[in-house]
Amino acid sequence: MPTDSPRTVPSWTLGTTTIHRVDEVPLPPATGPWLLPAATPDLVTGEDWLHPHFADGDGVLRLDSHSFAFSAGGLRILVDTGIGDGKQRANPAWHDLRTGYLDRLTAAGFPPHTVDLVILTHLHTDHVGWNTREENGRWVPTFPRTRYLVSRAEREFWAAYDMDEPRRQMFRDSVDPVEEAGLLDLVDVPDDGTEVVPGVRLLPTPGHTPGHVAVRVTGEGTGPGDDGTAVITGDCVHHPVQFAHPAIGSCVDIDPRLAATTRRSLLASLAGTGTLLMGTHFPAPTAGRVIAHGDAYRLIPVGPRH
Ligand SMILES: [Zn+2]
Numbered sequence: 001m002p003t004d005s006p007r008t009v010p011s012w013t014l015g016t017t018t019i020h021r022v023d024e025v026p027l028p029p030a031t032g033p034w035l036l037p038a039a040t041p042d043l044v045t046g047e048d049w050l051h052p053h054f055a056d057g058d059g060v061l062r063l064d065s066h067s068f069a070f071s072a073g074g075l076r077i078l079v080d081t082g083i084g085d086g087k088q089r090a091n092p093a094w095h096d097l098r099t100g101y102l103d104r105l106t107a108a109g110f111p112p113h114t115v116d117l118v119i120l121t122h123l124h125t126d127h128v129g130w131n132t133r134e135e136n137g138r139w140v141p142t143f144p145r146t147r148y149l150v151s152r153a154e155r156e157f158w159a160a161y162d163m164d165e166p167r168r169q170m171f172r173d174s175v176d177p178v179e180e181a182g183l184l185d186l187v188d189v190p191d192d193g194t195e196v197v198p199g200v201r202l203l204p205t206p207g208h209t210p211g212h213v214a215v216r217v218t219g220e221g222t223g224p225g226d227d228g229t230a231v232i233t234g235d236c237v238h239h240p241v242q243f244a245h246p247a248i249g250s251c252v253d254i255d256p257r258l259a260a261t262t263r264r265s266l267l268a269s270l271a272g273t274g275t276l277l278m279g280t281h282f283p284a285p286t287a288g289r290v291i292a293h294g295d296a297y298r299l300i301p302v303g304p305r306h
Pocket residue numbers: 124126127235281
């Protein structure tokens with residue numbers, strides 16, 4: 001059966017490191033008003049730089065679900081695993097999907113059995129889905145020779161949390177099978193972050209969830225306007241509208257005030273640098289550089305190399 005050529009996979013290069021975007025599915029238009037309720041159509045249309053990539057002309061935000069895959073320190077690494085196929089979910093946008101994600105992961109040059117490390121930015125439904133796949137009626141790890149990393153603070157928070165049934169279901173089908181197979185590693189993430197692989201650093205970015213991490217990837221070699229570094233957001237920023245309005249939080253932030261503080265300090269640390277910011281829910285072109293604008297920020301998009 002023909003598969004997509006690897007050349008069709010959107011990719012960005014940091015010197016010798018190439019980061020691929022592995023698409024899962026665009027999220028439906030109702031996602032923006034639900035997820036970021038303060039980002040009203042009037043507010044969004046007032047930020048004309050968001051159009052056409054990040055918002056429709058009528059102020060509806062565009063959001064996607066995807067992962068990032070790259071090699072570093074001799075390991076083949078995937079950051080977040082999306083929503084997953086065939087999962088029973090209350091949210092219709094996430095329910096019982098069939099997306100062809102694994103074909104695209106393979107086309108990117110990362111067939112599941114070759115992935116060494118999965119980094120989970122946090123334990124929410126749309127970031128852990130492809131941790132597992134269904135086999136003979138059971139949920140089994142999709143990546144059989146993989147270590148799955150999550151921050152210790154994140155795992156321990158959910159272990160002590162009084163979960164409702166939909167969240168328990170998510171843990172049963174997407175987290176527990178990995179943990180029971182002995183594949184889940186908990187990482188202590190101090191305030192200044194921790195390097196888990198040479199060139200790959202977890203940055204504590206709490207608020208959306210208590211143990212949330214962003215992922216900083218440093219390649220070898222740099223070019224003009226490029227410091228050879230990328231930061232993958234996870235959900236500490238959901239959408240570029242939050243560059244212009246960092247106080248806008250998501251309806252599922254555990255600590256909205258801390259989430260806003262985290263967002264501001266991350267954007268401040270990146271503004272004016274050559275670091276590429278790569279958004280886990282940003283639609284194409286997905287990545288860009290942060291600039292200061294007034295008392296907030298903007299994203300200058302940097303498209304993939306093809
Ligand atoms: Zn998310």
